[in-house]
Amino acid sequence: xxxxxxxxxxxxxxxxxxxxxxxxxxxxxxxxxxxxxxxxxxxxxxxxxxxxxxxxxxxxxxxxxxxxxxxxxxxxxxxxxxxxxxxxxxxxxxxxxxxxxxxxxxxxxxxxxx
Numbered sequence: 001x002x003x004x005x006x007x008x009x010x011x012x013x014x015x016x017x018x019x020x021x022x023x024x025x026x027x028x029x030x031x032x033x034x035x036x037x038x039x040x041x042x043x044x045x046x047x048x049x050x051x052x053x054x055x056x057x058x059x060x061x062x063x064x065x066x067x068x069x070x071x072x073x074x075x076x077x078x079x080x081x082x083x084x085x086x087x088x089x090x091x092x093x094x095x096x097x098x099x100x101x102x103x104x105x106x107x108x109x110x111x112x113x114x
Contacts, residue, residue, distance in 0.1 A: 005030040033081035036068045038089045043105045057090040059098055
């Protein structure tokens with residue numbers, strides 16, 4: 001982001017006072033861009049920090065991703081900020097794709113050059 005000013009909040013969707021959905025949102029780049037906070041993914045032993053890699057992701061078929069798209073304004077600065085965000089997260093087509101990719105990485109962590 002051009003400006004590192006960041007704020008967080010909780011987005012709630014209610015119907016007649018009943019909470020149907022709740023998720024953290026983030027306001028990035030001094031208010032130029034608002035989105036749902038991507039989920040955390042982990043590769044390796046999730047019970048230990050040694051050999052564990054973490055990353056952030058969206059799944060396109062999820063409500064989180066649908067709201068992420070819905071919150072995007074047509075403003076070119078917001079679109080630019082979103083494109084910058086996309087350089088640091090993974091976007092999966094489906095939950096099955098996510099699971100398959102994580103299993104592949106788990107089985108092939110020995111192939112990393114680090």
